Amino acid sequence: xxxxxxxxxxxxxxxxxxxxxxxxxxxxxxxxxxxxxxxxxxxxxxxxxxxxxxxxxxxxxxxxxxxxxxxxxxxxxxxxxxxxxxxxxxxxxxxxxxxxxxxxxxxxxxxxxxxxxxxxxxxxxxxxxxxxxxxxxxxxxxxxxxxxxxxxxxxxxxxxxxxxxxxxxxxxxxxxxxxxxxxxxxxxxxxxxxxxxxxxxxxxxxxxxxxxxxxxxxxxxxxxxxxxxxxxxxxxxxxxxxxxxxxxxxxxxxxxxxxxxxxxxxxxxxxxxxxxxxxxxxxxxxxxxxxxxxxxxxxxxxxxxxxxxxxxxxxxxxxxxxxxxxxxxxxxxxxxxxxxxxxxxxxxxxxxxxxxxxxxxxxxxxxxxxxxxxxxxxxxxxxxxxxxxxxxx
Amino acid sequence: xxxxxxxxxxxxxxxxxxxxxxxxxxxxxxxxxxxxxxxxxxxxxxxxxxxxxxxxxxxxxxxxxxxxxxxxxxxxxxxxxxxxxxxxxxxxxxxxxxxxxxxxxxxxxxxxxxxxxxxxxxxxxxxxxxxxxxxxxxxxxxxxxxxxxxxxxxxxxxxxxxxxxxxxxxxxxxxxxxxxxxxxxxxxxxxxxxxxxxxxxxxxxxxxxxxxxxxxxxxxxxxxxx
Numbered sequence: 120x121x122x123x124x125x126x127x128x129x130x131x132x133x134x135x136x137x138x139x140x141x142x143x144x145x146x147x148x149x150x151x152x153x154x155x156x157x158x159x160x161x162x163x164x165x166x167x168x169x170x171x172x173x174x175x176x177x178x179x180x181x182x183x184x185x186x187x188x189x190x191x192x193x194x195x196x197x198x199x200x201x202x203x204x205x206x207x208x209x210x211x212x213x214x215x216x217x218x219x220x221x222x223x224x225x226x227x228x229x230x231x232x233x234x235x236x237x238x239x240x241x242x243x244x245x246x247x248x249x250x251x252x253x254x255x256x257x258x259x260x261x262x263x264x265x266x267x268x269x270x271x272x273x274x275x276x277x278x279x280x281x282x283x284x285x286x287x288x289x290x291x292x293x294x295x296x297x298x299x300x301x302x303x304x305x306x307x308x309x310x311x312x313x314x315x316x317x318x319x320x321x322x323x324x325x326x327x328x329x330x331x332x333x334x335x336x337x338x339x340x341x342x343x344x345x346x347x348x349x350x351x352x353x354x355x356x357x358x359x360x361x362x363x364x365x366x367x368x369x370x371x372x373x374x375x376x377x378x379x380x381x382x383x384x385x386x387x388x389x390x391x392x393x394x395x396x397x398x399x400x401x402x403x404x405x406x407x408x409x410x411x412x413x414x415x416x417x418x419x420x421x422x423x424x425x426x427x428x429x430x431x432x433x434x435x436x437x438x439x440x441x442x443x444x445x446x447x448x449x450x451x452x453x454x455x456x457x458x459x460x461x462x463x464x465x466x467x468x469x470x471x472x473x474x475x476x477x478x479x480x481x482x483x484x485x486x487x488x489x490x491x492x493x494x495x496x497x498x499x500x501x502x503x504x505x506x507x508x509x510x511x512x
Numbered sequence: 513x514x515x516x517x518x519x520x521x522x523x524x525x526x527x528x529x530x531x532x533x534x535x536x537x538x539x540x541x542x543x544x545x546x547x548x549x550x551x552x553x554x555x556x557x558x559x560x561x562x563x564x565x566x567x568x569x570x571x572x573x574x575x576x577x578x579x580x581x582x583x584x585x586x587x588x589x590x591x592x593x594x595x596x597x598x599x600x601x602x603x604x605x606x607x608x609x610x611x612x613x614x615x616x617x618x619x620x621x622x623x624x625x626x627x628x629x630x631x632x633x634x635x636x637x638x639x640x641x642x643x644x645x646x647x648x649x650x651x652x653x654x655x656x657x658x659x660x661x662x663x664x665x666x667x668x669x670x671x672x673x674x675x676x677x678x679x680x681x682x683x684x685x686x687x688x689x690x691x692x693x694x695x696x697x698x699x700x701x702x703x704x705x706x707x708x709x710x711x712x713x714x715x716x717x718x719x720x721x722x723x724x725x726x727x728x729x730x731x732x733x734x735x736x737x738x
Contacts, residue, residue, distance in 0.1 A: 184682055185684060188683040190692055192668075193692060228540075228541045229540065229541055230540065231540035231541075354656065356570055356626050357655055358657050358659075359570055359571060359572055361572075370626060372626050372629075377629045441539050441540060442538055442539060443538045443539015443540065443541060443542075445539060445543060446541075446632060446634070455572060459573060459575055459620070459622070469577075470577050472573070479661065481660070482656060482660050511683060512683075
């Protein structure tokens with residue numbers, strides 16, 4: 120690609136803000152096309168970007184997907200409704216509990232299945248623990264991408280390990296939890312487990328203080344992340360960006376408040392919003408969301424009612440929902456994770472579709488990276504928070 | 513929020529002659545949807561996005577559904593009274609008629625409003641058939657979030673989106689031929705020789721090797737005592 124192609128490239132671009140600088144002097148020669156990934160440590164898995172560079176400035180960026188594609192949706196059509204539940208763990212493998220919940224919610228909508236109150240509380244506790252885990256890991260990885268090699272990531276992984284211990288003692292598996300069922304949860308958390316969760320919740324704030332002392336006000340981090348990868352709220356809404364990425368641009372849209380699913384309306388928490396929509400805001404939103412998650416966890420653990428964990432009328436074997444369709448969504452740590460299910464009355468879904476938040480959030484990757492350097496593209500990608508198990512499905 | 517019937521009536525008043533109908537969802541979720549004709553789809557999508565009372569500014573989910581050609585057998589009981597004896601009970605003959613329902617591909621869009629915090633409004637577009645008329649208008653110019661999702665539907669279902677700025681395969685590789693999410697997709701027969709096949713693999717092995725290759729002679733180890 121040569122410099123003269125740039126005006127043609129600019130003419131093609133429909134969206135404003137996605138235009139690139141045109142170079143007219145003789146010093147600047149041809150543009151350089153670099154293939155970043157799929158085996159690049161900063162791409163968080165097997166993700167590839169074809170980056171066109173003018174000097175060190177990005178003028179075009181095309182993401183390439185599919186290295187981890189296993190046609191998850193086709194697989195969902197060949198197994199029963201319950202059979203898909205363990206597969207949902209493998210989507211976003213950092214937050215299997217929220218994937219389980221989103222799927223269970225969609226099936227419960229499809230079949231009109233009620234959920235007991237205790238199970239709703241347990242779901243909230245697990246979802247908020249997942250949010251803590253995911254955001255902590257993301258902050259660690261983002262700092263790794265910025266070049267703070269090691270320390271923040273290891274701090275984050277130390278805390279993640281405590282949460283994974285809780286998941287393991289409850290569900291039997293650290294990451295592939297397979298815990299939710301249609302109409303409740305698989306096992307009832309014991310008093311010991313709840314005491315462990317309470318202990319973790321009580322001291323998580325101290326860890327966040329420590330983490331923030333290290334990072335939030337750090338001059339180098341502010342210089343690296345502020346003003347980088349700006350996203351406008353209009354573009355974010357149009358591009359279907361959800362989750363912390365959307366709220367970092369200042370749009371107040373949190374499904375826990377908007378859809379008020381489960382027992383979230385009973386809890387008192389705030390939705391942090393950003394001002395600039397840059398990488399720093401995205402980091403900061405996640406730290407603030409963790410603080411709100413701790414508040415929700417404290418309330419949910421204090422108010423956990425006694426009672427059954429599964430609806431006694433729930434049908435696990437030979438489960439056949441009536442013909443029809445349903446779309447259910449929840450606020451996952453990465454954004455809106457939704458499941459669209461179409462039933463024809465048989466034991467398997469006719470159509471099983473996942474709305475993957477990190478895949479759709481990548482739509483605006485090029486718009487955020489244009490005009491920045493390659494090193495910035497790495498942290499912009501890090502701030503999007505992708506997991507390739509979900510992007511490629 | 514307005515019901516799909518109210519939205520349909522308002523759309524019909526705004527776009528006279530457009531094909532709009534409500535598809536009822538028989539399930540418990542009762543998320544009914546609108547079926548739009550291809551001719552007005554783009555204009556209707558822009559209207560839904562910009563209309564002040566609806567303001568569906570976020571297209572959350574785009575997905576495809578494959579409906580292959582289906583043979584529908586209708587059974588009808590025809591009773592003919594006996595002309596000789598009108599008092600006798602009429603003779604009942606069961607008549608079966610076969611009807612071929614043509615196949616098509618469907619694209620479903622789930623819309624939400626971030627401004628008014630309502631939704632979902634669901635609408636569907638259908639292709640003419642599954643082969644040469646598998647096209648629908650692209651809505652990427654209306655909602656940017658359709659960009660990758662429509663590419664995915666193109667890749668996995670084979671729906672061509674007219675007006676999409678960058679319609680390429682997204683999850684499968686470029687040289688791939690078929691569309692794996694179609695219900696009649698046959699996976700490639702890439703059999704690899706296995707020394708001890710069993711089950712379904714054995715059936716495949718028989719198809720590939722009617723006479724199985726003889727086990728390779730093992731060279732004697734040097735210095736071994738016979």
